[in-house]
Amino acid sequence: MTETVGVRAVKNDPLVSNLPMDINQQQSIRLRYDVDSETDIPQIKRVYRGRVKMDYPVQHADEFAYRALIESQFAAHNAVADLDNTSVDHAIYQLLSPCLDKEGVSLPDDPTDAARVRALMLKQIRAITSTDELIRYLQKNPTTAELLGLDTDHKIPSKSTFSNIRRKSGMERKVVQASIRRVQHTLFRNGISPEFLAIEPVVGQAIPQGSKLPGHLRSQGLVNWCELLLQKLTDGISFNRAENTKYTIREIIAAVAMMALHDNFEKGYQLAQFKFKDDIITPTRLNQIVTQNLGHEKFHQSKEAIEELGMELHENIFQFAADEVGFFSDPISIAYDPTSISLEKGVDYANIDGAMGDPKLDAGGGFLFATGVSFTPMARFSIGVQLITDKSTLPDSLRQTLFMLGEFVDIRWFLADREFDNPKTIDVVRLMVGDTWIIRLRKNSSLISDEEYRELQKHGKAVVSYGGTEFNVFWKDISESQFDWVFGQKDNDFIVVSGMPLDETDITELSEKYSNRWSAETHIREMKHSFAPENQQMFALKHLFILNLSSVFYNIYKIINQSLSPRYGLPLRPNYYEVLSAIATSTFSPRSTSTPYKQDL
Numbered sequence: 001m002t003e004t005v006g007v008r009a010v011k012n013d014p015l016v017s018n019l020p021m022d023i024n025q026q027q028s029i030r031l032r033y034d035v036d037s038e039t040d041i042p043q044i045k046r047v048y049r050g051r052v053k054m055d056y057p058v059q060h061a062d063e064f065a066y067r068a069l070i071e072s073q074f075a076a077h078n079a080v081a082d083l084d085n086t087s088v089d090h091a092i093y094q095l096l097s098p099c100l101d102k103e104g105v106s107l108p109d110d111p112t113d114a115a116r117v118r119a120l121m122l123k124q125i126r127a128i129t130s131t132d133e134l135i136r137y138l139q140k141n142p143t144t145a146e147l148l149g150l151d152t153d154h155k156i157p158s159k160s161t162f163s164n165i166r167r168k169s170g171m172e173r174k175v176v177q178a179s180i181r182r183v184q185h186t187l188f189r190n191g192i193s194p195e196f197l198a199i200e201p202v203v204g205q206a207i208p209q210g211s212k213l214p215g216h217l218r219s220q221g222l223v224n225w226c227e228l229l230l231q232k233l234t235d236g237i238s239f240n241r242a243e244n245t246k247y248t249i250r251e252i253i254a255a256v257a258m259m260a261l262h263d264n265f266e267k268g269y270q271l272a273q274f275k276f277k278d279d280i281i282t283p284t285r286l287n288q289i290v291t292q293n294l295g296h297e298k299f300h301q302s303k304e305a306i307e308e309l310g311m312e313l314h315e316n317i318f319q320f321a322a323d324e325v326g327f328f329s330d331p332i333s334i335a336y337d338p339t340s341i342s343l344e345k346g347v348d349y350a351n352i353d354g355a356m357g358d359p360k361l362d363a364g365g366g367f368l369f370a371t372g373v374s375f376t377p378m379a380r381f382s383i384g385v386q387l388i389t390d391k392s393t394l395p396d397s398l399r400q401t402l403f404m405l406g407e408f409v410d411i412r413w414f415l416a417d418r419e420f421d422n423p424k425t426i427d428v429v430r431l432m433v434g435d436t437w438i439i440r441l442r443k444n445s446s447l448i449s450d451e452e453y454r455e456l457q458k459h460g461k462a463v464v465s466y467g468g469t470e471f472n473v474f475w476k477d478i479s480e481s482q483f484d485w486v487f488g489q490k491d492n493d494f495i496v497v498s499g500m501p502l503d504e505t506d507i508t509e510l511s512e513k514y515s516n517r518w519s520a521e522t523h524i525r526e527m528k529h530s531f532a533p534e535n536q537q538m539f540a541l542k543h544l545f546i547l548n549l550s551s552v553f554y555n556i557y558k559i560i561n562q563s564l565s566p567r568y569g570l571p572l573r574p575n576y577y578e579v580l581s582a583i584a585t586s587t588f589s590p591r592s593t594s595t596p597y598k599q600d601l
Contacts, residue, residue, distance in 0.1 A: 005030040006044030009052040018094035048566035061178035071189040076204030078191030089144040099182035115149030127198030210573030221565035226582040232320040254587035255281035259533040310548030328409035335520035336372040336416040373523035382551040395424040402432040415517040435499035
């Protein structure tokens with residue numbers, strides 16, 4: 001375990017003007033974290049808008065339970081040496097009225113009663129264990145007694161007098177106790193040692209990671225993170241739904257996340273105990289929403305509408321990650337891979353405009369989903385899902401995706417398998433990426449003639465020409481090699497086409513770089529099995545809709561695991577199940593509508 005500094009926390013604390021210490025209202029410190037290794041450091045350097053903002057006073061006193069770690073570090077930064085009881089008591093006196101006011105509470109109008117209430121609050125704030133001890137403390141510190149408004153010309157009030165005012169003023173009420181907590185935390189974070197206060201926080205505690213965080217703090221941080229991400233995700237998204245429709249866009253998205261939590265949706269509802277506005281969004285209802293809002297008369301038009309929606313969702317999440325969290329400051333590499341699904345039961349693929357109907361995919365025909373994943377030393381993201389019903393549309397599909405990514409980040413490498421080894425696709429990649437791309441070729445690819453293949457075997461590289469366009473091709477015999485497992489299947493030849501210079505590039509360099517393409521295989525498997533509902537009877541358009549939402553969930557999971565929570569600066573490290581739960585919880589959990597009101601003690 002290593003302690004190191006991470007993002008900056010900024011504290012805006014107007015109440016410091018009531019303290020006898022010379023502290024600026026706005027302070028800034030670098031937060032300290034316990035990390036397991038140097039590979040964890042990029043995460044603690046990345047947070048929403050570049051800093052953790054701590055504004056005071058807090059809206060609700062319960063918030064202190066979630067700010068304890070950061071307040072601990074401000075306490076260490078502000079630690080005041082050589083404090084005496086009189087200075088601490090003066091600070092408490094200065095804070096009592098504004099903290100009571102924040103809870104909508106007033107001191108009694110009678111000055112004598114008000115002084116006694118202040119004394120009882122001092123007792124709790126200072127951890128004075130009994131009324132007898134409070135009386136002795138006030139007798140030994142007459143300056144404090146006078147400050148509180150007690151009549152020191154006569155004796156300090158008796159134990160029975162304090163008991164009567166405690167009952168009369170309702171000192172045990174929640175609002176009074178919340179006011180006391182406000183005073184304590186204001187003193188603590190601004191340098192008053194806990195030995196003067198009835199609180200237990202450790203001064204200068206470094207923030208741990210993941211499961212080492214306190215459970216309540218980690219859970220709330222995760223819900224807060226998902227709340228912000230879902231707001232950004234759905235900004236400007238309508239699904240073509242009217243404003244007053246029964247389910248909001250966010251509720252539809254969160255319902256899919258909830259379906260993914262459990263194989264059986266009803267079981268998931270019972271276990272999670274979420275409360276919806278009216279009733280739960282069932283899989284059947286989700287089918288209706290997709291059909292009614294994204295469906296068109298022709299299958300192809302419906303497909304395009306869902307793909308456009310998927311693109312908008314990914315644009316929103318990437319824009320947020322780039323502008324607000326600091327992702328994509330370095331170029332990324334893209335691995336692209338297809339995955340196939342069968343057509344929905346009872347549909348004749350031959351009657352669907354553009355359907356491939358490739359018998360190699362499925363006896364009854366099938367669709368090809370083209371999806372991809374970006375990878376960098378720190379991050380992997382899903383770049384969305386498109387349904388390819390006609391292989392001739394693949395170049396345009398790829399162009400749209402690469403153009404979208406180019407709005408946010410530069411592309412370092414593009415890697416793809418043999419399904420993409422056609423001249424039009426290669427032209428798109430060459431135009432959009434430049435020279436840093438690798439596409440694996442089939443041994444019997446139409447790009448390579450028999451004569452060119454023999455030339456490749458002889459020299460290991462060659463320039464081939466197809467349709468007036470030249471390509472640099474590289475070859476290696478891997479029949480006896482140990483690295484072919486990376487490509488997921490046994491093969492005798494490793495043939496790639498690349499934009500890299502022929503004379504300056506070696507096949508070994510390309511094979512090492514190309515091995516990163518396996519990340520796309522892993523991503524697709526994880527996306528389908530961890531972030532999508534299990535449903536073998538899903539019709540194709542709903543499947544496309546679900547997979548694009550699953551791709552978004554995967555990206556939310558990756559953003560949370562590679563940055564700090566926005567409100568508390570926490571490295572949460574959740575698993576996929578926790579992220580899906582937080583997406584549902586942040587959307588469906590009941591929200592408090594109570595409003596604080598002014599009342600007298």
